[in-house]
Amino acid sequence: MDKQVEQQRLLEVYLSNIEMIGEGFSGAFNARRRECIEDFRLTGLPRRGDENYLYSQVRELFPEQAEFYFTPPVWLEETVAQSGSDERIVLCNGFSDGTLHRTPQGVVYGSLRAALNGGAQDGVGCYGSAADDKGCALAALNSAFMQDGAFVYVPRGVKAGRRIVIDCRFRTREQAQVCFGRCLVVAGEDAEADIVLEYRVGAGVTADCVVEYRAERGARIRSIQSDEVERGGALLSMNYISQCERSGVESVFADLGDGFSRVDFTTDLAGREAESRLWGLYLAGGDDHTDLNVRVNHAVPDCRSYELVKGVVSGEATGAFSGLVYVAPDAQRTEAMQQCRNLQLSDGARVYARPHLEIYADDVKCSHGATVGQLDGEQVYYMRQRGIGEQEARRLQMRGFVNDILAHCTCERTCDRLRELADEKIERL
Amino acid sequence: MLRVKDLHASVDGKEILRGIDFEVKPGEVHAIMGPNGSGKSTFASVLTGNAKYEVTQGSVEFDGRNLLEMSIEERARAGLFLGFQYPVEIPGVSMANFMKIAVAERRKYLGLEPLSAAEFLRLMRERASVVELDGKLMNRAVNEGFSGGEKKKNEIFQMAMLDPRLAVLDETDSGLDIDALRIVATGVTKLRREDNATVVITHYQRLLDYIVPDFVHVLYKGRIIHTGDKSLALKLEEQGYDWLINDYR
Incomplete structure (x- = not known):
């Protein structure tokens, strides 16, 4: 059926390159890929009208002529050499230079490929635990195709001190290209991690990126994500945050590019007294497209979550926000606040804001709201x-x-x- | 400095100003009083160029220029300042940044060199002291979280920063306690010079104890129906407006 053509093509690309994709990875890891591609096959690319993709048509981001590469791009070496500064992981079309660094305090950062294949012991076990089985076809696709990425591990009790920058660049010469970016950030018990994630996506690229954050008991993660997508480029950024008891994760997100951007933040508050805070921003003009989805799962009692999202949309651009706060039946004393405020600068601009609460516990303090206004x-x-x-x-x-x-x-x-x-x-x- | 002739203005087709004649010379202080709804605030808004009001007749000359042809910002840069009755909060824009841009525009108009960062800070400190305004407020967003008194002091502070030719203060005294009123009024008096002028719009004679006017005008139904000296304010305080309104009728 014509409707499935993009999906069919992705499956074919996977199957015909399966050996190259899995090269250097363990059998168990590659078995996991096969499960993921199966998940992808069953779920399928989001269709028009899909509840979670009402405002973003992602199928057209995987055109038939799009290329896939399974080796690092030629410009990687030069880019890494130029970036120079320490505590920076450079990913070019999803590939790193393969090195893994270890600071005297025991912080490990660098190539995810190296970490997964014996370079690191602690933290790597969390790989896939937050992103897989979430029913997201685009994340499953990433898990099947990924070959490298960035890894950050801060061991128990360590305050990382300096920030680790993950510099994700995607570009292509002429041909449309699909790339995959993958990151895993783990903060051990009572550890602190500061992450800056910079996405730069060039025209012609569809970048399918998954980042998993894991905050162990009492850990704190502060992350800043900036998206600069060129006109004609597309970023599909899925962030999965899993939080244990007393952990805190603060995320600042800013979409400041000119292209297509679909960003998801999915947070699981799985331990008591965990706290999640998110500040999001999108600026969209011309024919930009920006779509931010935030989902917070309050699975246990006594957690707090807070989101403030602001958007400015002008020209013929589209800005969309969907937020869901889910409070499980016994997640008592949950405190959740969700706000989305938009400025719509022109008649042609489209703003969609959908704040949702789904509450199954009775002793909660939850609020949500969305506004669209003018200057x-x-x-x-x-x-x-x-x-x-x-x-x-x-x-x-x-x-x-x-x-x-x-x-x-x-x-x-x-x-x-x-x-x-x-x-x-x-x-x- | 300011010459208003037969000024008519309306909002949504309803005429509010119905022929105002008014003149201000350098060094003068004018007070405009009048009952609620007489058009005092409208007059101030029309002078500054608020688009809500439509000027239907008359002329306004400011330092030899046709004020009505100038944009809001041109009027401000030329030295026309409005002290707002309800100062507006601007979230996310710091007072210091706001003033830096405003002062730069005013200086550019006057043909003066831009101030260095140090000079600007010095100016800000010095002018804040005129109204005893807490310097910490400079790092806060414009008027956001300011108390009623701080907002009004902030208006006079901005006036001091911009050094206008003509300041129109729209009920700057409303909502002020005695101390704040004294500080605000003393601030205005300190800024008074031979080459500038002030128009004070007020309901109460109290303010005029501090800012001594040369002329007191009574505005009623969009016209100035009476002009006197400072003793008129005292008489109005005692007797109200009825005697004037009855005369006018």
Whole structure:
């Protein structure tokens, strides 16, 4: 059937390259791939009208002529050499340079491929535990195809100190290309991990990326994710966060690119008194497409979650937010707050906001809300009355709106960079 | 400095200002009083160019220029300042940043060099002291979380920063306690010079104890129906507006 053509093609590509994909990995690992491709086959690519993909048509991101490569791109070496700075993992079309580093404190970071194939003992066992079996075809596809990626492990009690930057670049010359990016971040008991994840996706690339975060008991993870997708490029970013007792994960997410971006954050609060906080931002103009999905599962009592998402959408762009807070039947004393606020700058811009609560426990404090508004005319008037030009006043107001989110970046350098990117993007809105 | 002739303005087709004649010369302080709904705030808004109001007749000349042809920001850069009755909160935009841009625009208009970061900070500190405004507020978002008194002080602080030719203060005294009122009013008086002017819109004579006006005007139904000196304010405080309104009728 014509409807299944993209899916069929992906299966064929997998089957005809199965040996190259699995090369260097253990039999058990490759058996797992086969389970994942089977999951993918059964679930299938999201169809039009799929509840979880109402605003994003992902099938067209896997065109028939798209290429797949199973070896690192030629530009990897040069890119790694240029990036230079330490505590940075560079991934080029999903591939690293294969090295794994170990700091004196025992922090391990570098190639996921190396880590999975004997380079690391601790932490690697978490691979796949958060992402697999979630019923997500795109994540299953990633698990089947992935050959490398980034790995970060912070052992028990260690405060990593410096941030580890995962620099994910995707690009292609002319031909459309499908790439896979994979990361695993594990913070051991009472450990602290600071991660900056930078996605740069060039035109013509569809990047299917999965990141798993695992916070053991009492661990803290702070992550900042920035997406810069060029026009004509597409990022499918799936983040799975699994949290144990008393752990805390803070994520700042900013989509500041010009292309197609579909981002999922799925958080499992599986241990008591775990806390999850997310600040999300998308700026979309022209014919950009940005779709953010946040799901928090309160599986046990006494956990807290907080999400604030802000979007500015102009031109003919689409900005979509879906949020779900799920509270399991015995997850008493849950506190959950979810807010999505949007500015719609033009009539042609489309904003979809769907905040959901699904609550099966009775002793909870949950709130959710979504707003779509315009720039405040009173604020613009006030600024103009002080001599600030109208355009500038509008931009200032947008910057102010956006600042609320970026102010939560704990890393000053990243924060400055994001502000700069946001300013540039605002100029284009 | 400011010459208003036969100014008519309306909002949603309803005429609010019905022929205002008004003149301000450098060094003067004018008070505009009048009952609720007489058009005082509308007059201030029309002067600043608020798009909500449509000028249907008349002319306004400001330092020789046709004010009505200028945009809101051009008027501000040329030195027309409005102290808002309800100062607006601008989330995420810090006071310091806001003022930096505003001051730069005003200086550019005046043909002055931009201030260095150090000069700007010094200016900000110095001018904040005019109204005893807490310097910490400079790092906060514009008016966000400011108390009522702080908001009004902040208006006068901005006035001090921008050094306008003509300041129109729209009920700057409303909602202020005695101490804040004294601070705000003293601030305005300190900023008074021979080459600038102030128009104070107020309901109460109290403010005029501190900001002594040269002229007091009574606005009623969109017209100035009476002009006197500072003693008029005292008389209005005692007797209300009825005697004037009855005369006018």
